[in-house]
Amino acid sequence: MxxxxxxxxxxxxxxxxxLGTKLLHQTGMALYNTSHGFHEEKVKKVLQQFPGGTIDLQKEENGIGILTLNNPNKRNAFSGVMMLQLLEKVIELENWTEGKGLIVRGAKNTFCSGSDLNAVKALGTPEDGVALCMFMQNTLTRLMRLPLISVALVQGWALGGGAEFITACDFRLMTPGSEIRFVHKEMGIIPSWGGATRLAEIIGRRQALKVLSGALKMDSKQALNLGMVDEVLQSSDETESLGEALEWLKQFTEGPTEVIRALKKAVSSGKExxxxxxxxxxxxxxxxxxxxxxxxxxxxxxxxxxx
Known part of the structure; x- marks a missing residue:
């Protein structure tokens, strides 16, 4: 027996x-490489020219990571250096075998207002835009595939690229008075970090088209009704809302690390x-x-x- x-x-x-499974779960596997005309090191050199802000990662002993977008003077807008640091932190999380969950938030009660306009203005050609698109799609896809249950904690504004970022997380929580808005149409572009594709999966194609083409301002109640977020927290205080988010995530990460990570991998496989x-x-x-x-x-x- x-x-x-x-x-x-x-x-x-x-x-x-x-082969598909190997590609999905191979650590460090990116969507684009030189065969697609994407040269990561070249893009990195360009992004390095636009400093400002940091991406901070705190890893707790209970297997929960806290990733913080920290550029409060610009409402946590992504500078070029922050984009590079985000990739570095995602790679660190890929190698964190003790991890079970992740909370993504912004410093000083604001999630993220998108990209720093200084970098956007400097990267003015279609070639620049596509290269940046590939870089951020690579990074956010790798974040989405992490064997960690991820939660975006939306405080204040999540605009443009910030709105796209939260779609790469498994769940989304909002604080009272916060707002999500895909402002890309008003900038004369479309979402390019994978936000449109992921949004359609989260709320459905018809609703996604309304949200994107109308550049709709979604407060916490509207976002909850659309299925964009999973819950509205009680507090808008930065410390208290983080505590609420950690408690909310706890119900899904209790248990053996290897089981939680395997569950996330299985669901990711069913999706992709x-x-x-x-x-x-x-x-x-x-x-x-x-x-x-x-x-x-x-x-x-x-x-x-x-x-």
Whole structure:
């Protein structure tokens, strides 16, 4: 009997992983590379010319990370250097094997007002715009694929690129009096960090078209009704709202780290892969958990409860 269990466990753990699954979960895998005409190092040199602000990451012992956009003098708008630092922090999170959850927020009670206009004005050619688009799509896709359950804490304004950023998180929470707005139409462009694609998935194609083409100002009540956010918090205070967000996230991150991370990977696969590949991913992930410590402990506990 025991040998049969060992054989099954071995089969599950050694089952071949599909190419699509490997690409989805390979650490550091980007959407674009030189074959697409994207030269990351060249873009980095350009972005380095636009300093200001920081991206701060705090990793707690309970497996929850807090990522803070910190450029309050410009309502936490992304400078070029902040874009570079965001990629660095995402890479750090990709390698944080103890992580289970992530909260993304802005400093001083404002989420993010988009891109720093100094950088936008300097990057004036279509080639510049597309290169920046590829860079940020790469970064936010990698953030979205992290095996961490992520929550955007929207305080104050989430405008333009800030509104796009929150769509890369699994969940969104808003404080009273805050606002989400995709202002791209008024800038003569469209979302280019993946925001339009992700927004359509979150609230549906028709509603997304209304939000984008109308440059609608979504307060917390409207955003909740649209399904854009998952909950409106009680407090607008920076410290208190972060505490509320941490408590809200806790209900989804309690449990063994390896199980939470595997659940996130399975859901990501269902979203991005074909049905067959997603099923194969579930199988492969199960092989890393079945008969493992968390599984055995849970079975033992259940046995005690049934007596």
């Amino acid at each position: 025991e040998s049969n269990k060992e054989m099954a466990r071995s089969l599950l753990k050694t089952s071949s992983m599909s 892969l074909s049905f067959q590949e997603a099923l194969q991913t579930e199988r492969d992930l199960l092989g890393t958990l079945w008969g493992g410590p968390a599984n055995q402990e849970a079975i033992a506990r259940r046995g005690k409860f049934c007596k």
